[in-house]
Each structure stands twice: as C-alpha cells, then as structure tokens.
Amino acid sequence: MSRTDDPTSEVTDLLQLLIRNRCVNDGSIASGDETRSVELLAGYLAGVGDHEVYEPQPGRQSLVVKLEGTDPDAPSLMLMGHTDVVPVNPDGWSRDPFAASVEDGFVWGRGAVDMLNLTASQAVALRRLADSGFCPRGTLIFLAVADEEALGTWGAHWLLEHQRDAVYADYVLTESGGFQIPTSEGPRLPVLVAEKGTFWSTIRVHGTPGHGSQPFRTDNALVTAAEVVRRIADYRPQTQIHESWRKFVEGMHFDPGVTAALLDPEHFTDALAEVPIGLARHWHACTHTTFAPTVAHGGTKTNMIPDHVELQVDVRTLPGQTGEEATALLRDALGDLADAVEIDSNDDPSTASPIDTPLWDTLARTTARLCEGSALVPSLMTGGTDNRFFRRAGSVGYGFGLFSRRLAYEDYAVMFHGNDERVDQESLALSTRLWEAVARDLVG
Numbered sequence: 001m002s003r004t005d006d007p008t009s010e011v012t013d014l015l016q017l018l019i020r021n022r023c024v025n026d027g028s029i030a031s032g033d034e035t036r037s038v039e040l041l042a043g044y045l046a047g048v049g050d051h052e053v054y055e056p057q058p059g060r061q062s063l064v065v066k067l068e069g070t071d072p073d074a075p076s077l078m079l080m081g082h083t084d085v086v087p088v089n090p091d092g093w094s095r096d097p098f099a100a101s102v103e104d105g106f107v108w109g110r111g112a113v114d115m116l117n118l119t120a121s122q123a124v125a126l127r128r129l130a131d132s133g134f135c136p137r138g139t140l141i142f143l144a145v146a147d148e149e150a151l152g153t154w155g156a157h158w159l160l161e162h163q164r165d166a167v168y169a170d171y172v173l174t175e176s177g178g179f180q181i182p183t184s185e186g187p188r189l190p191v192l193v194a195e196k197g198t199f200w201s202t203i204r205v206h207g208t209p210g211h212g213s214q215p216f217r218t219d220n221a222l223v224t225a226a227e228v229v230r231r232i233a234d235y236r237p238q239t240q241i242h243e244s245w246r247k248f249v250e251g252m253h254f255d256p257g258v259t260a261a262l263l264d265p266e267h268f269t270d271a272l273a274e275v276p277i278g279l280a281r282h283w284h285a286c287t288h289t290t291f292a293p294t295v296a297h298g299g300t301k302t303n304m305i306p307d308h309v310e311l312q313v314d315v316r317t318l319p320g321q322t323g324e325e326a327t328a329l330l331r332d333a334l335g336d337l338a339d340a341v342e343i344d345s346n347d348d349p350s351t352a353s354p355i356d357t358p359l360w361d362t363l364a365r366t367t368a369r370l371c372e373g374s375a376l377v378p379s380l381m382t383g384g385t386d387n388r389f390f391r392r393a394g395s396v397g398y399g400f401g402l403f404s405r406r407l408a409y410e411d412y413a414v415m416f417h418g419n420d421e422r423v424d425q426e427s428l429a430l431s432t433r434l435w436e437a438v439a440r441d442l443v444g
C-alpha cells in the first residue's frame with residue numbers, strides 16, 4: 001500500500017474489507033466468525049510489534065498486537081476495537097449492508113459506526129506509528145476483539161479471565177463518544193467515562209387455573225401481570241444528579257436557566273419537555289434508574305385462565321448503585337404486588353473511571369489540536385461496552401473516537417444497531433490521527 005500523510009484512503013480500504021467480512025454476531029456461539037477479520041488485520045499489521053491470537057471457541061478469534069515499551073515503569077495504553085457486528089434486516093436498508101460502498105464521502109455498511117470505523121482507524125494508526133519508527137516508552141497494545149455484541153463472553157470477558165497479562169493495560173480506549181455537539185462556546189466532545197449497569201429481571205406472576213368461560217373472581221395471572229407491567233411503566237424513580245452528569249451539563253454552556261433545571265432533581269423532568277425526544281430519552285436515562293418491561297410469556301389456550309406468566313424487565317442501574325438498591329426500587333414500583341410475585345435479577349453493575357486522569361489530559365491536548373475550539377465533556381453511556389471488563393480489572397477506560405461535523409449526534413444515535421449505517425471518510429481520518437496523537441502523547 002502506498003503511503004501518504006493523509007490516512008483517508010488507507011483507513012477507508014481497511015474499513016471496507018472489515019465490513020465485507022460480515023462478522024455478524026447473533027448471540028450464538030457459532031456466529032461471529034471473527035477469524036476472518038483477525039486474519040485481515042494480522043496481515044495488514046504484518047511486521048508491526050508482536051502478534052498473539054486467542055481462540056476460546058472455534059472461529060471466535062481475537063488479535064493482540066503489542067509494541068513493547070522501553071520503560072517498564074511507563075504506563076501502557078490499549079486501543080481496543082471489536083470486529084463483530086449486530087445482525088441486519090436488509091429490508092430496512094437503502095444499500096447492501098455488506099457491500100461497503102462509498103458515496104459522497106460516506107462508507108455504507110453494518111459496522112460503519114459500531115465500531116469497525118474505530119477498529120480500522122486504530123489499526124491504521126498503529127501501522128503508521130510503527131512505519132514512522134515509533135518506539136514507545138510505555139507499551140502500546142492494539143486489541144481486535146471478538147464477541148463484544150453478545151456480552152464479551154468469548155472476547156474481552158474471556159481474555160481478562162484467562163489471559164489477563166496479555167491484554168491488561170493501564171489505559172484503554174474503545175467506542176464510542178467523540179461526536180461533535182455544537183454549543184455557543186464551540187463543539188463539545190463527549191468522553192464516555194462510565195456505563196450504566198444492567199439489572200435484568202424476571203418477574204414470575206402466579207395465579208389459579210380455571211375455565212375461561214367463567215372468569216368471575218378468578219385469580220388470573222395474566223391480569224395480575226398486566227397490573228405489574230402498568231405499575232413498572234408508571235414508576236417515577238428519583239432523578240440522580242451524579243458527577244459525570246453535572247460536569248456534562250456544566251460543560252455544555254446552556255442558558256443559566258436550563259443548566260439550573262438540568263441539575264435540579266425537582267425540575268429535571270419538566271426541563272425535558274423542551275428537548276427533542278431522542279435527546280430527552282438519553283438525558284433521562286443518564287440520570288435515572290430505568291425500568292422497561294420488554295417480554296411477557298403466559299397463557300396456553302383461549303379457554304384457560306392462566307396460572308403463570310413470566311415477565312422480563314430491562315433494568316439499568318446508575319454508577320454506584322447496588323443490586324440491593326435496584327431491587328428495593330423494583331419492589332417500590334410493584335407496591336403491594338411485590339410480595340405476590342417472584343423476582344430474579346442478574347446484577348452486572350455500572351462501571352466508571354475517574355475524570356481526573358492523564359488519559360483525560362492527553363485527550364484534551366490532542367483533540368484541541370485536531371478539532372479547533374473544542375473541549376471535552378464527560379458522558380455516561382446508557383448501554384454497555386467491553387470497557388466494563390477493563391475498568392473492573394483496574395484500567396482507566398474511556399469510550400472515545402473523533403467524528404467530523406458531517407456526522408451529527410442524532411444521526412449517529414439512530415444508526416447504532418439501526419438501518420443505513422454509514423460513516424464519513426473525514427471522521428475516519430480524524431480518528432486515525434487521534435489515535436496516533438494519543439499514543440505519542442501518553443506512551444511516546
């Protein structure tokens with residue numbers, strides 16, 4: 001590949017190949033087949049650092065490329081990108097989701113923003129650093145990881161449990177963040193410093209079987225379940241103004257009145273009435289434990305009063321919140337029905353990294369150069385990424401990237417796991433330059 005200072009065509013080419021590999025992870029062990037993209041990336045990075053491939057299940061490979069640092073006391077940095085993507089429904093797409101066509105400066109395809117764009121730009125940055133003779137003081141690691149889209153079971157989770165020394169780094173950068181939010185003081189770039197936890201809960205509702213022809217005063221589990229769902233949907237837990245929310249709002253330079261309302265638990269929900277619905281949903285999720293009833297299974301036959309219904313509720317917890325606290329909220333929502341049902345929950349708590357770190361300072365310095373007039377703001381991710389495993393292992397992990405103004409946050413949010421996913425080439429080049437600059441600044 002010929003080399004110019006402009007990384008655009010190189011990162012575009014690599015992204016196209018990653019998209020065409022269609023490493024679709026549908027949650028089954030046999031899906032994903034990330035081996036194809038590991039082979040692609042290992043070939044692209046041939047001669048760069050030390051390579052190690054891990055394969056905990058057939059086809060579920062992850063690649064570690066390491067540029068060993070010269071100073072064992074210097075901090076280490078990992079750039080981590082997943083190679084798997086979520087399934088598509090091609091009916092909703094106006095382009096072939098795996099053709100990776102380029103039109104008007106945009107690359108189209110599944111994974112274009114989640115997150116093959118960043119995986120490709122990380123690999124290109126590493127290649128460019130190595131080719132320039134970069135010899136870091138602290139170890140620089142690139143991890144192309146499998147299975148992010150299905151809880152990291154055969155990817156980051158497995159690697160930290162079984163190969164911790166091979167993958168652990170003091171600082172970890174992975175998706176997503178870094179889209180430009182316009183403000184009166186210039187663009188703000190969210191750094192995802194924390195992620196909400198999941199507290200997925202199953203609620204079993206019991207009743208007494210009977211004949212559907214005589215419903216008078218029956219103990220119908222479906223009717224009780226409907227009331228359980230209604231109470232959960234109506235539940236209004238308190239607004240929680242935590243540190244990353246406060247710093248986000250303060251960094252956004254809203255009108256003083258808006259800032260005050262967004263930091264006041266009493267007025268927060270009223271303030272959301274003025275905000276577009278997509279943003280309102282996100283901000284609400286950033287400041288509340290959320291409860292979404294999502295699945296109901298019950299009943300067997302039209303003429304039978306059901307004696308058993310099972311509900312699933314997607315509960316998302318805030319930083320610092322324990323399972324006991326989440327259970328207490330769920331029971332509060334159910335009121336006098338709490339004792340009449342069985343609740344089983346799986347607690348995967350929220351994770352957070354401090355904001356006051358050398359990695360933050362590095363990002364602030366490098367983005368100030370790459371994106372004029374910008375400043376960082378901390379942000380809470382309402383979903384989960386592989387960062388949670390690294391934060392629990394002791395790393396400072398942030399979600400970041402860098403996007404041009406051509407990719408608005410609203411579009412980005414809709415494309416994540418959505419239809420017509422695409423990324424502009426300027427964003428690809430910006431992210432490539434970002435990773436290079438970050439590596440030079442933090443471990444160089």
Ligand SMILES: [Zn+2]
Pocket residue numbers: 082114115148175
């Ligand atoms: Zn992702």
